[in-house]
Amino acid sequence: MSQKRSALSGAIINNAIKEAFLKLDPRVMVRNPIMFVVEVGFVITLFLTFVPGAFDGNTPVWFNLTVSLILLVTVLFANFAEAVAEGRGKAQADSLKKTKKEILANKVVGNVVKQVPSTELRKGDIVLVKQGESIPGDGEVIEGLASVDESAITGESAPVIKEAGGDFSSVTGGTRVISDQIKVRITSDPGESFLDRMISLVEGAKRQKTPNEIALNTVLTSLTLIFLIVVVTLPFFGHYLNIEIDVPVLIALLVCLIPTTIGGLLSAIGIAGMDRVTQFNVLAMSGKAVEAAGDINTIILDKTGTITYGNRMASEFIPVGGEKDAVLAEWAAISSVKDETPEGRSVLELMKKQVLRYDESIASGGEFVEFKAETRMSGIDLKDGRKVRKGAVDSIKKWVSQQGGTVPADLDRNSDRIASAGGTPLAVAVDNRIYGLIYLKDTVKPGMHERFEQMRQMGIKTIMCTGDNPLTAATIAREAGVDDFIAESKPEDKIAVIRREQAEGKLVAMTGDGTNDAPALAQADVGIAMNTGTVAAKEAANMVDLDSDPSKIIEVVAIGKQLLMTRGALTTFSIANDIAKYFAILPAMFMIAIPQMAVLNIMKLGSPMSAIISALIFNALIIPLLIPLAMKGVAYRPISSARLLRRNLLIYGLGGIIVPFAGIKVVDLVVHLWV
Numbered sequence: 001m002s003q004k005r006s007a008l009s010g011a012i013i014n015n016a017i018k019e020a021f022l023k024l025d026p027r028v029m030v031r032n033p034i035m036f037v038v039e040v041g042f043v044i045t046l047f048l049t050f051v052p053g054a055f056d057g058n059t060p061v062w063f064n065l066t067v068s069l070i071l072l073v074t075v076l077f078a079n080f081a082e083a084v085a086e087g088r089g090k091a092q093a094d095s096l097k098k099t100k101k102e103i104l105a106n107k108v109v110g111n112v113v114k115q116v117p118s119t120e121l122r123k124g125d126i127v128l129v130k131q132g133e134s135i136p137g138d139g140e141v142i143e144g145l146a147s148v149d150e151s152a153i154t155g156e157s158a159p160v161i162k163e164a165g166g167d168f169s170s171v172t173g174g175t176r177v178i179s180d181q182i183k184v185r186i187t188s189d190p191g192e193s194f195l196d197r198m199i200s201l202v203e204g205a206k207r208q209k210t211p212n213e214i215a216l217n218t219v220l221t222s223l224t225l226i227f228l229i230v231v232v233t234l235p236f237f238g239h240y241l242n243i244e245i246d247v248p249v250l251i252a253l254l255v256c257l258i259p260t261t262i263g264g265l266l267s268a269i270g271i272a273g274m275d276r277v278t279q280f281n282v283l284a285m286s287g288k289a290v291e292a293a294g295d296i297n298t299i300i301l302d303k304t305g306t307i308t309y310g311n312r313m314a315s316e317f318i319p320v321g322g323e324k325d326a327v328l329a330e331w332a333a334i335s336s337v338k339d340e341t342p343e344g345r346s347v348l349e350l351m352k353k354q355v356l357r358y359d360e361s362i363a364s365g366g367e368f369v370e371f372k373a374e375t376r377m378s379g380i381d382l383k384d385g386r387k388v389r390k391g392a393v394d395s396i397k398k399w400v401s402q403q404g405g406t407v408p409a410d411l412d413r414n415s416d417r418i419a420s421a422g423g424t425p426l427a428v429a430v431d432n433r434i435y436g437l438i439y440l441k442d443t444v445k446p447g448m449h450e451r452f453e454q455m456r457q458m459g460i461k462t463i464m465c466t467g468d469n470p471l472t473a474a475t476i477a478r479e480a481g482v483d484d485f486i487a488e489s490k491p492e493d494k495i496a497v498i499r500r501e502q503a504e505g506k507l508v509a510m511t512g513d514g515t516n517d518a519p520a521l522a523q524a525d526v527g528i529a530m531n532t533g534t535v536a537a538k539e540a541a542n543m544v545d546l547d548s549d550p551s552k553i554i555e556v557v558a559i560g561k562q563l564l565m566t567r568g569a570l571t572t573f574s575i576a577n578d579i580a581k582y583f584a585i586l587p588a589m590f591m592i593a594i595p596q597m598a599v600l601n602i603m604k605l606g607s608p609m610s611a612i613i614s615a616l617i618f619n620a621l622i623i624p625l626l627i628p629l630a631m632k633g634v635a636y637r638p639i640s641s642a643r644l645l646r647r648n649l650l651i652y653g654l655g656g657i658i659v660p661f662a663g664i665k666v667v668d669l670v671v672h673l674w675v
């Protein structure tokens, strides 16, 4: 989506203005109780503009009309804030919808290929997609290999290779095959595709309030109710004191007291937070996931591909036990002829680079043994009965001993040397004999140390999980600066770590892409699947990273934190604001009845009516003034939550009290020219 990244265009603003009026519909407004109260206030004061004496009031018609109009504008500003936040997503949804045109699919039925509209495809159908054609639905490649242009979805123009089997088999409907052809098994029914979900996500059609948002809304609504009771009962007390307080003045007081600033911006903050994640090319399946990201205590990271570049490349053959270089290389190659993992392919590439040859016929007719994270080995069972394996040193040692073999004395020394340099040693064996090691090199991505340092300052613990041996793991962990690591971990160990952390009451995030990551992704509070990953991983996760950059988890956490902070900061600001407005309006209210109360006019505002109008104008203006902050989020610094809280209380709490005094005073200077 990156190429469609749009700033706030004129079209979005124009549309938001229209939306602001449409949202005045009371059936819509009532969902936001705070602003609904303001709307009711608008209706009552408008009524009093036409029937000024209705409640025995003395306020002049122009005053009633002015209050009424300011209240209308206040509601419009709040609606506008929400509409602007929604606007960007809607624009994105529109361009995605263009991707989702109906096309003809080549459905494979038995031995024949039938052309059917893509909308008629169901889960389990098999389709053939040829060069130049669009993939008609989400699915898994079951045959063939093709390069696919996914730019419509990811915004990334470089084509990606999709092939059957393994972790790069999932394809997304709406993307285009640019070379070769593939057979795809459809994995989603109409209306439930990735693109459909993406559209409704960015459009906010299915936006549900998050638990945090609901909780805050409840508090703010209760506060509104309390102020409503206070204000409604005020005239009765006034009556005993022989002070008549007019209805428009009461309404003005109420609107100033209730938290309209946050009430007007709350949903915009939530939408903008989701949008920031989307702009970042991460699809969050719910706002809840984004918020959870902001509260994360522990992040589980993969070593290979997340902390390191992950292109573990064979860089050296190291024979042990007096074996010959060329013999080791030959067995290493034979164990890799059918190993399609990057590691396996790199062994053959190293052979080419070193101009070494091997007898391919030895492998022919053999039975390939695929690499599995459980066994940590791969290889081939030859026709003549010999078994060739390469794999984690520890696993190979065990495998060889089981067949009565012995471990050469210099194996450990050499493998430790590789591991302590951060590399991965793979041992190569045939039956009960170990020939030597393959040195797989990998490098820690630059900047990792700083990132983990930031995480630490935010109070987040980082745990690196790797299938690699403890020595390699320790070296990389130290180099990258993670807090903890787990070596020789199998996929189920990831779940165990997540459960252990969760049992301590912590929120855990993790990234993954493989089918075997799916359970852990589901177990984690925030699971981010790579878009290149398998369908299972994407379905289990609550976020999908379209760029498939696992280290992005760090930024997602930062965005989540920023969302929570923005909401907290603006709530503090809003409530502090209301306190200031109270002091502006209360003296004015009594001054209308008892001129001696003028001593209370500490702000030296022009006149009681000017004071009330100024407070209301400020109350309305602060909403659009804060829209940019609500959309952009408050500035984020990686410091501990306690320090953050103190800092924000100072800025937004104290600021929230001071700003309105100054603001109302300035507005009053202008308003008093007329009033």
Ligand SMILES: Nc1ncnc2c1ncn2[C@@H]1O[C@H](COP(=O)(O)OP(=O)(O)OP(=O)(O)O)[C@@H](O)[C@H]1O
Pocket (backbone or CB within 6 Å): 302, 303, 304, 305, 339, 341, 343, 344, 371, 372, 373, 376, 377, 378, 390, 391, 392, 393, 424, 425, 426, 465, 466, 467, 468, 469
């Ligand atoms: N193609 C392969 N053939 C044989 N052994 C392999 C192959 N790829 C990896 N191994 C061995 O298996 C171990 C586990 O690999 P796996 O990919 O599960 O974990 P990892 O990539 O090291 O860890 P992570 O990706 O979680 O950081 C590796 O450390 C290596 O020793």
Ligand SMILES: [K+]
Pocket (backbone or CB within 6 Å): 255, 256, 257, 258, 259, 260, 261, 578, 619
């Ligand atoms: K208010």
Ligand SMILES: [Mg+2]
Pocket (backbone or CB within 6 Å): 304
């Ligand atoms: Mg791996």
